[in-house]
Amino acid sequence: MPSILFVHENFPAQFGGIANYLATQGWRVVFATGNEGFSTGRAHQVNGFQVVRYKNSGTGQTGHPYLAGTEKALRNGQGFARVAASLAKGGFTPDVIVAHSGWGSGSFAKVVWPKTKLVQYLEWWYRHPQVDTVPGQSSKRLEDHHARTIVRNLPFLLDFQQADLVLSPTEFQASQAPDFVRAHTVVQHDGIDCRTFRPLVKDEPLLSLKGVPDTAPILTFATRGMEPLRGFPDFMAAAAQLLKDRPDLHVVVAGEDRIAYGPKLPNGESYKTRALAAHDFDESRLHFPGILPKGTYARLLRRSAVHAYLTRPFVLSWSLIEAMASGCPLVTTNVDPVIEALGPGTPALAVEPGDILKIVRAANTLLDSPDMARAMGRAARERACRFYDSKVCHTRLAAILSNLVASPVNARDQIAFSPTAAASTSAHIPMQ
Known part of the structure; x- marks a missing residue:
């Protein structure tokens, strides 16, 4: 060999x-x-x-x-x-x-x-x-x-x-x-591994998250670093409004408070600190667990009611394909690498980068339409496992x-x- x-x-x-x-x-x-x-x-x-x-x-x-x-x-x-x-x-x-x-x-x-x-x-x-x-x-x-x-x-x-x-x-x-x-x-x-990243199965215990009731819908976002290139400021602006719109919603951001791509901010600032200062959050429903082990992250995606992937046109993250394989209802940006991954029919609600209002509307649409959201999640998983497993x-x-x-x-x-x-x-x- x-x-x-x-x-x-x-x-x-x-x-x-x-x-x-x-x-x-x-x-x-x-x-x-x-x-x-x-x-x-x-x-x-x-x-x-x-x-x-x-x-x-x-x-x-x-x-x-x-x-x-x-x-x-x-x-x-x-x-x-x-x-x-x-x-x-x-x-x-x-x-x-x-x-x-x-x-x-x-x-x-x-x-x-x-x-x-x-x-x-x-x-x-x-x-x-x-x-x-x-x-x-x-x-x-x-x-x-x-x-x-x-x-x-x-x-x-x-x-x-x-x-x-x-x-x-x-x-x-x-x-x-x-x-x-x-x-x-x-x-x-x-x-990516479609056996690790998969939807929740019947009678499977939910991932327990501190401060998050088992019945609460969760909006998820995953990133290596919290920077504009991956849409973190846009997500936080939308999340602030969604938390106001939906008193039962919890938001979970998996990732590190650093800048992985793009220029650094002056004086050691971070985009997380800026976002928390710029928007009025109910911080009891906003969670930053940091970088999660692979198995824990996969279980988080299984709990996700809506997952947001808001990149600018850049290297495609594995996290999008992993969310697709997990059957997550998706809000994404309408940019070439994402549309290529999603394929024909686009099993996601895609918005233009930086359009906070449309991110909010798309997430609310999925949260208000569980049958549609589940159907889109199934289509996303089928696509992920057919082409990216x-x-x-x-x-x-x-x-x-x-x-x-x-x-x-x-x-x-x-x-x-x-x-x-x-x-x-x-x-x-x-x-x-």
Whole structure:
């Protein structure tokens, strides 16, 4: 069976599921990560595969402020290359490497293993004007912003010049890249677990939440960080009104009080603090449990009467697919990555980003129409499990990787890895 090396700054991130699946199929799997939870200098056994840690090669000064991200990426690449050289010295030569692009971690993989196939996992390509811009958020001059955006793609270009294949999780994300990159891109989602994320079954005990009666309807929102890009301020404004409209409603926000995407606020402020100051909440019905363990989060979604996913056009969150798989009635933004995930018929009430009144109306409609809400939830689950279940996605990802291993050395030049070509080999899920 083939051997594979995954490279990602974090762990398990997007690669944990497929790494585990390939290990069960007999592949030799090694995962290189910058995650500080692992010690350096030895291999760790996790879920049937090895995990090794690399460290950034150190800090340094760049000659130009635009290059700070590129400098960090190169140092990550050097750190990984040292670990890769150690693996090679120990006799490990992977047939294929899958590296998350942008961090720089896998940029020097072919320096160590020049004949190994390299998959560039491309999550986001920066464009100008940026499609993910939140109105009023950028204070940089237009020309300066444009220049910075161009330079941010340097680590992606470094990876692309060596890649045999580019892999992107959604059509929308793939579409952000220029044509010369898209021509070599296969679209395939990572997959989520439709057995963990599922609707409540008969006689199953509800998740007990402190301060929330078992009979109370719950409006849920989930986020890594609480920032405008993911619609947190919009959600909080809508939640304040919904709590006034519905005396029995409780609101649960799962996530951290930090900014994961976008510029930081001055003086250490947070958008959570701003929202609490800006709106009149009944805080006895507003709950912030923090980051929840996967099982607890899945149970929260099973309790959700309405789930809100209010992103701007950006990387599609797993949380939307997980809410769909859980059968949650959904209020979403009407943006391309969300509409792609929801598919024809759109089993959600979609509103324009920033339209607080329509978010409130949509949530009230679902809360007032339980039969309609349940039907939409069933349709959302059917869509999620048909196209995004890990059983489906992992099988297709394994086929993509197996085909690449079997292809000529100069695979990118001889094989058209376009979404259309990939679909003909059942390596691509058509989003229709």
